[in-house]
Amino acid sequence: MQVNSSSTSVLNQGLQGLQKSQQEIQRSANDIAQAAIAPASPAVNPGSEAGQGVASEQQVQPSQDVVEPLINIRRQEQLFNANAQVVKTADETLGSLLDVKA
Template identity: 50%
Template sequence: MDIGSATTQALHGMQRSQGELVRSAQDIARLNAPVVQPSAGQSASELQVVEPLVNLERQQQIFDSNARVIKTADEMLGNLIDTTV
């Protein structure tokens, strides 16, 4: 995989993660009316908020990983330019 391809894939991954982050945040913001029946010791809003919160964390990690790919590709490109000049 070349540097341009890695950067492009990482940018697409960041865009997908950003969309998922927005969707999860909207899901959390919409938690006004309980839809599921809570089990003992849990309220409906606690149950509803778990999945979007987990998705927020997962997408943040994916976003950060893609950002590290871009940073690494940038550093590699800089090193290549430095060695050829």
């Protein structure tokens, strides 16, 4: 019994796509983890005179360094889901081919 090579090829391509997306998600997550967190400008205490404000709590806002990795994670999530669908379809096709030939 010979299995359709195009089905296994599609399955392999889907699996490679899953692996690549997973690696890219991990890389982006590492970039986010290493991004510097910059303090925002200090808040001015409203009871003080203008220009002589006392900083209240330091507010922290994420650095712009996290924007691209966050976008990439979302894009890779979509690619991962698309590749998972390819693998599922190839698996179903392969199973159908085996049922027909059996």
